[in-house]
Amino acid sequence: MVDEIVWVVGDEAILRSDVETQRLYMQNEGQRFDGDPYCIIPEQIAIQKLYLNQAKIDSIDVSESQVLRSVDQWINMAINQVGGREKLEEYFNKKLSQIKEERKTMVREQQIVQEMQKKLVGKIKLTPSDVRHYFQNVPQDSLPMIPATVEVQIVTLEPKIPFEETDAIKARLREFTEQVNNGKMEFSTLARLYSQDPASASRGGEMGFVGKSSLVPEFANVAFNLTDPKRVSNIVETEYGYHIIQLIEKRGDRINCRHILLRPKVSDRELEEATARLDSIYTDIEAGKLTFEDAATYLSADKDTRNNKGLMVNQNYESSHVGTPKFEMQELPQDISKVVYGMKPGDISKPFRMLTDKQREVVAIVKLKARTDSHRANLADDYQVMKTMVENHKREELLNDWITKQQKTTYVRIADGWRNCDFKFPGWIKK
Template sequence: MKKILTVFFLACLSCVAMAQDKDNVIDEIVWVVGDDAILRSDVEARRLFMQNEGQRLDGDPYCAIPEQMAIQKLYLNQAKIDSIEASESQVIQQADQWINWAINQIGSREKLEEYYGKKVSQIRDEQKEQFREQQIVSEMQRNLIGEIKLTPSEIRKFYNQLAKDSLPTIPTTVEVQIITFEPKIPFDVTDAIKARLRDFTEQINSGKMEFSTLARLYSEDPASAPRGGEMGFMSKTDLVPEFANVAFNLSDPKRVSQVVQTEYGYHIIQLIEKRGNRINCRHILLRPKVSEKELTEATVRMDSLYTDLKADKFSFEEAATFVSYDKDTRNNKGLMVNQNHEGNNYGTPKFEMQELPQEVGKIVYDMQVGDISKPFTMITDKQKEVVAIVKLKSRTEQHKANLSDDFQAMKNLVEQRKREELLDEWIKKKQKSTYVRIAEGWRNCDFKYPGWVKE
């Protein structure tokens, strides 16, 4: 990703130079939509960005890209008329998150400024404008579409009209239950970590070492350590409660917090800046290491549980409820929930194989429905080493969509088609009432919406 961003930055500089060299024109207006202009440099920058990101366009990019930009301007112009505005707090949050991500990818604030040739504050302002426009366009589209209500008969009609070779393929999905056990960490190990963090605090407070230097050398948070422990601006809800309660009570950037324990490990925190209800701070994270002795003991205990489960002394669901350390699944009888499944904001118990944690996926791949695995070790999303047992609750093999098994998937497909139809109709109608001018040399295109060029 660092290479992509570097190439993109250099490419942007190249496109400006190209615009300056061609016919000695610094830039030129290639489209006008309403009162807004689309510049050659805007199109070129978008093309290079998409190219470097591996995004493909159907047809000529010098036709498709300005058309995409023109459509966005139609939405933005209508949003002005309808007084639709973006949520400033959400825009700021998105821009801050993007800046944090970009710094993490490139390595430092200084390198980010070097790549873009601008101060971080200027880059943030540009990102805010992009996110603001994206949010306004999305809200405008939601207003235009409204709530789509479909009856089961409409979905069946749509399904019956589709040619069999046009039916979407539903990939193999599984439902998995899990029980985890965390090896016990001896007190002497946690006491040693706390003592080490207190020693870091003394070095920082005495001026012997900078917090950022110690974070780069010793912090076990791979995301923030390369940035000297800097986490970027976050709200309370972005942080685990134990961390947030301490961080948001800090007031002196020169002081360091007491040692804080969270589910990720042990931290010390230093304030950088407060901005409204958001905070930017540094932290150093140290995690207790599980010894072979504790890991072996945990495995033996889970072996015993596995034997009892196979002997039907109690059900997997009962064991998950009363034994498992995994708080995210314990109250759900061990059933794992896929929070990242595309098109489902509330999570689903169904996972495609590549969506499962890697260690779980390897085990589940060869299991039959109802099988219970032997204990295995895995690293959780909190970076803790645990011993786990899984049960394959269900498996649905890859197949062509059908109404009995995939009604929700078909419903989502019909809703998406309806959205596209409504937006297509609106764009065609809006074209007729909007002033559009396309420069010579940019008109000879096979546009998706031919109404741009008016005779």
């Protein structure tokens, strides 16, 4: 049997192939199944059908551009993850165009469901007494453990790049441009051989469809002004290094292009000179001639922290501390984590070398501003974390109640062989 209907929810059918496709996507994203996937996935799809049906009634929709942006980001990430377009097609046993269409439908439905959930729940308003009352009734040993966190300030200096080095890089990129424009070499071949952007080099420099806001301004301004896919841009300097760009395709407010990135090499001599300059700053701070905060504000090359007296901010969107100065040790860049590990609050490190998130080699000193040890969650230290927990609990309660009510008024049929499950919501099977 090529396919079969395994569930019917209202007037919507769930096919065996729907379940298999969802299982492959979840597996590709590293999600683990807490139970039988052939029980878990159909129930998840059925719940989604309930939300989508209500969204139709309430005329809830999402913008096409928002869907396409998410699809392009996922396709680019998936290609990087499996090691190429061909391998992605092999994994799903489908052409890339089919994968994109499937993913587009999935993303649109996911986004509509999220909007529907927001409407059903509304804005949850909690007072401090609500949060206190909730946690007074929770057994202490079931409160979450809050991992140890640190707050770190940083000062960095960038080594001077000799003019000879930048001139040599520009000459090499001009040579690449000439080879492409003369038809001697393909841009994609040169990107695979020489580009220092590992994420795109393996794909011949191809970046995938992105919007202007996803690119640094200097790169975006040149890329979005390209019109001839056969020509190569002038050299573009960004914080990542030096690029040349080739247009592949424009689609509305998004663009797909190839690029070759070359980064200037920093010699040991320049690194030693930068280290000596920073060591002098460190000595002045230790002698009380200069505060760490002033050094960060007026001397640091780190533009992300110098307006904040050197204080680093957590940009990991998967972290519960995102947008705050708190970092769990594994969330810090490895070079910084190794230095901070043995420090006490108020300690300042000696100069050390590190790679920035732009893959530039710099020298740095750090100050440990604060350290909070691992502990059981409490209202005094972790109010915001606990408030979020109560909001999530309240939200889940409201949505679970809504699903239970919908089950009672929605026609559901489950095929033989798919019913013997320990469902999260047992009301699917009417007694």
